[in-house]
Amino acid sequence: MNSVLLAFIGVAMILLGYALYSKYLANRIYRLEPNFQTPANELRDGVDYVPTNKYILWGHHFTSVAGAAPIVGPAVAVIWGWLPAFLWVTIGTVFFAGMHDLGALWASVRNKGKSMGALSSRYIGARGANLFLVVIFLLLLMVNAAFAVVISGLLVSTPTAVIPTWGAIAVALLVGQAIYRYKWNLAVVSVVGVVALYSLILLGDRFPVSLPDTVLGLPAASAWIVILFLYAAVASILPVWMLLQPRDYINGLQLFIGLGLLYGSFLFAGRDLVAPAFNDNVPEGTPSIVPLLFVTIACGAISGFHGMVSSGTSSKQLDKETDARFVGYFGAVGEGLLALGAIIATTAGFRTLADWENVYAAFNDGGVKAFVDGGGALMNAGLGLSTSLSATVLATMAVLFAATTMDTGVRLQRFVVQEAGDIMGFSLGKVSSTIVVVVVALALTFGAGADGSGGLLIWPLFGTTNQLLAGLTLGILAVMLLRKKRNAWPIVLPMVFVLVMTVYALFVQLGTFYNDQNWLLLVLDVVILIAAVWVIVESVGAMNRARKGEDADDEELEPARGSGAE
Template sequence: MGGVMIILFGVAGLAFGWFVYSRFIAEKIYQLDPDFQTPAHELSDGVDYVPTNKYVLWGHHFTSVAGAAPIVGPAIAVYWGWLPALLWVVFGTIFFAGVHDMGALWASTRNKGKSIGALSENVIGKRTRSLFLIVIFLLLLMVNAVFGVVIANGFVGTPGSVFPAWMAIAVALVIGQLLRRNYSLMLLTAAGVAILYFSIWAGTFIEISLPDSLFGLAPSANWIIILFIYAAIASMLPVWVLLQPRDFINGMQLIVGLILLYGAVLLTMPDMVAPAFNTQTAEGTPSIFPLLFVTIACGAISGFHGIVASGTSSKQLDKETDARFVGYLGAVGEGSLALITIVAVCTVAYAASPDQWHTLYAEFSDGGAPAFVAGGAALIGTSWPGISEGFAQVLLATMVALFAGTTMDSGVRLQRYIIQEWGDIYGIKLFKSGLAATIVAVVACLLLAFGAGGSSGAGGMIIWPLFGATNQILASLTLLVITVMLIKMGRPSFYTLIPMIFVLITSFLAGMLQLVSFYNEGNYLLVFLDFVVLVVSVLVMLEAASVVSKLKKDQAASESAS
């Protein structure tokens, strides 16, 4: 089969999701109200609560939730075959991710911008809130520590991506100031993207590398420290100064990148060399069920999206009706990135023949971001006149670095929010300070990075195997909160309940399989953490079941009395 047919199928599905299904969910289920006063207006403080143009907010939300995950997950999962990955990406985006992301944004907006963990107290109970916040903090710790490694390795492996990655920050700072002075968004977008792409071109000539040994650390370890210093500063700045404009420009840059990639497929019409179902898997390959549904998280559904939606995005929502554009369309953007990733690593652009593809994908862990960069660069370089494969490689490597960087920006800010919420909940005065909470968040990440990983700073990779199942369990718990909220409001809950049950079952089974695997490997740290996450999810479900049962009894009593 040709890559064009896969693209057409995927785009048609995503278009249905945006134009039809999302409108139904927004109007009939969440019943988004344009007159509802959002937290951005009610609690406006010019720092975190800032009413924001929906296009700018979409850019922030999209690039914050995307990171490198919608690239890495699909690029690994195609090992089982491109067809299962394709179906999960398309249908997962339509019926799971979009509903989840828009729902988390709506639920938080209706509760003064509280995080999904904090608002669970209002919906389910205090014990649920405490359990929720533990899982969220653990997930953010993993994401921040690992994405620091991803960016650092990208800078070391592709020195040409360093200059444009930091140049994007300078451009964002200028655009943030100009937007506050009411300059044209369209004009600033065009100028910002043009400068960013010029810096990517310049990066092919300006390669920046750190010394082989600085302060006794390798280049990647020093980059990790630099990145966390930057993330700490960025997380304390008002969102309009850097977070919003940087994420928006990165979002526009991604759109251009997607146009180049999708256009390349239409121009070259590459054949698929990977099998629809891989029957030549290596011994010891994990089962496709349930592991497919946690390997591809971002790009289908991801609990991290709920943290961002209820953490930063809900505090910037100008109108409640913007939740559809920001939340659901953000999920569609991720799905489109995951879709093109599948094509990039499964066609002749990446491997000349089926045999070569099987050589490149000899093990389950093969693939990932390097495969996307190599396959995508080959697609662009062989189809677009005037664009060399070398430039395309720098472009895509920069895209990965920028995405991971914006996720780190938001991730550290979100950790700060969680710590400040702990300060409010438990009366810890120190934690209420934004500076102190940020320091605690960054120190926790660095302790994981260097405490567990030694001088390499790669300690986050040690607990990263927990991410897939933990992330999807969190997605199911977020859907649970939304479902209970809908039941309390007397609205249909079927459209969130079914995705919640499916994601919970698959992620819980994946967590159980990993628990056994970690135990057999003698990795008792991961055994303990995995066990904690599984127990927490069960306890939250029991709490929710108790609340729903009480609601049903109260409704029945009310009906019988009337």
Template sequence: MNSLVLAVVGVAMILLGYFLYSKYLSKKVYRLDPEYTTPAHRFEDGVDYVPTNKFVLWGHHFTSVAGAAPIVGPAVAVIWGWAPAFLWVTLGTVFFAGMHDLGAMWASNRNKARSVGTLSGRYIGRHGRNLFLIVIFLLLLMVNAAFAVVISNLLVSTPTSVIPTWGAIVVALLIGQAIYRLKWNLPIVSIVGVIALYGLMILGDMFPIVLPETILGLSANAFWIVVLFLYAGVASLLPVWMLLQPRDYINGLQLFIGLGILYLAIAISSPTVVAPAVNQNVPEGTPGIFPLLFVTIACGAISGFHGIVASGTSAKQLDKETDARFVGYFGAVGEGLLALGTIIATTAGFQTVAQWEEVYAAFNDGGVEAFVNAGGGILNAGLGIPTSLSATILATMAVLFAATTMDTGVRLQRFVVTEIGEIMGVKLNIWVSTLVVLAVTMGLSFGAGADGSGGMVIWPLFGTTNQLLAALTLAIIAVMLIQLRRPVWPVLIPLVFVAIVSVYALIIQLGTFFSTQNWLLLVLDVIILICALWVIVEAVAAMNRARREPPVEFAEAEDDELDPSSSEL
């Protein structure tokens, strides 16, 4: 199979989804209103609620939701062959991810930009909200702790990525000042920012930063993890316009250009896909493709984490409600294109099947490093970019994706901690809630691993937890659509599918954790499963209530705790 065929067909499918299906969703299902006054305008505070240019906001949303997962998931899942991964990414982006991300942003926007956790209390039930927040907290804990490990590993294994990684923060701070304080022209700022980032990559390739084996008694990996958490904590406290928005925006442009370079290299070199379409000779110990494929590839097909970002930060920055189509759906398109590029790189970036099988000798052997090495080979063959610089570009791309997600993840986890505190009758300010987040995430990282890698301990539950959260978010959207008497099947069908595969995967993992006597993951699996099933039952009951009640129109509630059985929206 020629990789160019996969690229053309996959890109065409995903872009058609944006131009056609997202238009249908926006007009017929969510009915986006350009005259609606968004929460960004109603509650503008210069910190979290900031009306934002849709291109800048898209950059924030895209890079926040992408992270390393659309690289890691597909890079692992191709062990079952390229065809299942290709179909799930393309169809998932069009009919699952884009619809989910756009819907979560719309639902939050119509409810004062409140999080999906809070919305669950209104549309599903108070008990459902409490359980929902537990699932969200655990998911964010996994993301923040694990992505710190992914970034630190890349900074150590690819020292040429150190300068562009940290230099991007300085560039972002300057861009924030240029856009909001100096009111400079956005296209000019964008061009200068992208040139600066790629200049940093060239500089990083010339001057790699290699840390000594131990620093202040910590290994190089552990040192980077501590620095990353301290940085993320500070970044989460700054106004979004100062660092978060400009960092994500300029990274989004750079990352999209990086994707363009990868696809251009594929078009020129047209490498052959050496991996089988369906791998009939998977390594011993590889789990069955169903349902594990659909939770291994989460980001890039559908991801519950996107709903947290869409409702946690992005909805607070929507200038116009109609911008949600570009920010939400096209953000999912960007991630789908990254996942598709990863599939092609990790199946066509090898000379022979034997080389591919050597890398994929066991399940979970693929990952970011497989993408960087194989993709670097394609860039070298297609565009003549030196191997070292190719690896620097792709490693920096992966690091910046993960870092921007971590920035947003710590801020979101702060919101969740504050909400949990309110439920318990404790009012936490942003400083205390941020310290709680850092204490918990770093406690997990170093409590379960002296090198800071403890965050990977609970990572095996990320895929199933993430997909369950997507199903629960879709349940909220479905209740809203039923109450409004709008088309619900575009939401209901993906909801049922994702709920089934996620619960099934959790049950399978229960057996695995029990047989390996992994009691921590077993207990967490049980907690997540109980929470999810409880919320699903309450969601079904809420949908039945909504069907029996007369149709309603939007009328925003003043109280987060509004009884979901009420007909008032």
């Protein structure tokens, strides 16, 4: 299979999904209303609730959901062959991820910007809600701790990415002031911001920056982790318009251009995929493709973390409800294109099958490094960029994707801690709840030693926890639609598939952890499995009551239809 043909087919499928299926969901299923007063307008506070231009909000949403996972997951999953990964990413983006992200955004907007954890209490029940919060907290802890490790590793291995990574923060602060304080033209600000960011990439490629081997007794990678969490803590408290929103927007533009460069390299290099469509010669110890494929590729097909972003930050910034189609569904499209690019880069970026097999000598050997190496080789061959500059561009892309997700993840986990405090009868402020989040994440990260590798200890459970949360989010959407007497099948069918694969994977991992005598992951797997079964039972009961017309209240009555969704 030629990489150009595969890229064309994949992009066409995903964009057709946005043009056709997202419109059907917006008009017929969620029935987005242009005149509905969104929480950003109703509860505007200038900190978390801020009405935002849909293009700026899309940038925040896209870069928040598209962390390192849509690169790592597909780059690992191609070990089973490129075709299963390709099909799950394309079909998943169109019928699973876009529907899920748009739906979570709509559900939160219709409930005053409440998170999925808070909504679970109303639509599933108090018993299920408490377990739902446990799953959410664990997922966000995994994301924040693991992404800090991934970013620090890239900053150490690719020092040319240091200047553009941290310089992007200064650019974002200036962009925020230009847009909100000085009311500059958005197009002008966008062009200037993107030029500044790519200038930083060129500067970083010429002047690499490395920390000393030891900083205050910590290895360089560990020092970067501490710095990242200190930054994320400050960023999570600042008003969204000041740093989070402009950083994500301008990074979104830069990263979309980076995707354009990556896909341009596919076109001009014109290489064939050296990896097999179905790999019958997988390394010893590689788990079965079913169900592991569907949890290895989470972000890029469907991801519960997206529901947290949709309901945690994006819903509080949505100016018009009809903007949800562009922000939510097209945000999933952007991530699907990144995952597709990762599949092609890691299967066409090597000269021979033998070279590819050397990289994929064991399960989990692929990942960000395979993406950077393979994509860099394609950029060098297709666009004529130097090997160093190609690596800098792709490493900076990976770092910025992961960093913007970490920014949002710390803010979201702060919301969860505050919600948990409210349930337990005490109130936590922004600063105190942020301190709790950072302390817990650092304790996990450095729990295995000063090298900070502890952040990856519970990462093997990320895929199953993430997909479990996605399935439970779809359960909330199904209950909402059933209460409103609407067609819930576009939600119910993907929900059943995701939950079946996830619970199956949890049982498979249970055996693996037991055989490896990994008692920490074994205990966590049992906790997540119990929570999964319990919340699934509660969700089925809630859907059955909604189908019979029980539990509905005045707020569930249909609003007067406006002029329709765009």
